[in-house]
Amino acid sequence: MLAVAALLTGCQKTGASGGSGGAHSGRLDDRTPVASRPTVSGAVFLAEGECSSRGRGTITEVPCTSERAAARVTARHDSGAGRGPLCPARTDFVLHLSESRPAVDEDGDGAVPRGRACMRNLEPPHPGDPGGGGGPRTIVGDCVYGAGRGEVRETACDGSGKRKPEYRVASAERSRVACGASTALYVTLGGARSIGCAVRV
Template sequence: MRSSPGTVCVLAVLVTALSAGCQSAPGTLGGNGGPGGGRTAAVSPSPLRTSGYGAVFLGVDECSSFGRTSFTEVSCDGERAAARVVARHDGTVRDGPRCPATTDFVLHIGEQRPASGEDGKGGDAAVPRGYACMRNLQPPHPGDPGGGGGPRTIVGDCVRGLDDGRVRETACDGEGERRPEYRVTDAVDARSECPASTTLYVRLGGGTPVGCAEPL
């Protein structure tokens, strides 16, 4: 990027907006407070259908299919398997643990109560409200560094500025909708620990909540 008065002004606006703790809307980054960061790459439509492949619906190391109207738990050895659960938590993304750094997308699982049998003693086991952190079985992996997606922003990811002062993650290879403008080079505890070349601070959350980003 060329250094010019206009460029410096734009950077100042971005840094100020991020330091003020702007709230991230779906699809944007810069306020990654929950386990899924500022957004989730995919939200499951309703309903999620169980299939009895494990004691816990979509438990760790179990697999799901991809569907337009629902996601189904399937055998990981089957041809319909598309993604594997790398972490599974009850509750909501906002209040629960963060997904692993290279999670590709998050499935939100609504509570499902057991169906009553003819004898009134109930049928299937209940599924509590929760979320599953998913990793595609085959590339692409948007959650990888520079992949342009995933629920978290991590070192190696690229972002571009939005008109309202927030930033959005985009693929570092420039294959996304817009070309990247900055790359996150470090994750640190405080801004003072960022390299001198840092021109943008991105809120990452977690143990090292400050992302140091440099212009591309």
């Protein structure tokens, strides 16, 4: 039985290993910690293909056939935020997992990072889908608005978000010169084709 603290977000983070000795935690972008006691079906907590429940900030591992199952791990990486492979394009949210082991902690917070888990909701909504207005990655089909200081933020293309869309990422290219003539904005994406060519909407 592992004690888990989870922070619910809709952003970039995932994956972690189980193992013996220590409590595991998950962190999302809103940085609101909550605790639960998950049942782990395998040696690794939230391994690829496993499912989790979710509610009021708690995340626990449950069988994918359970009526409590809400999201599935589509990829799990042992690297922390900003390192290692990207989550799949249509990831809905990411969990940052860590293990509570004060004796081997490096920065004094009592937690040892154990990686990231890329999560996909089992049922709609899917904020990670093109135009969905969320997820940890900006992909082709997503809409953004100017947030100042040369930054853009994602919003729903159908206008249901807090901010109306100003641009839509029409294609992803390896360089700016490959973008079409209608390109009004370049958006930094992840992956091999890292230049998003955005048009006005």
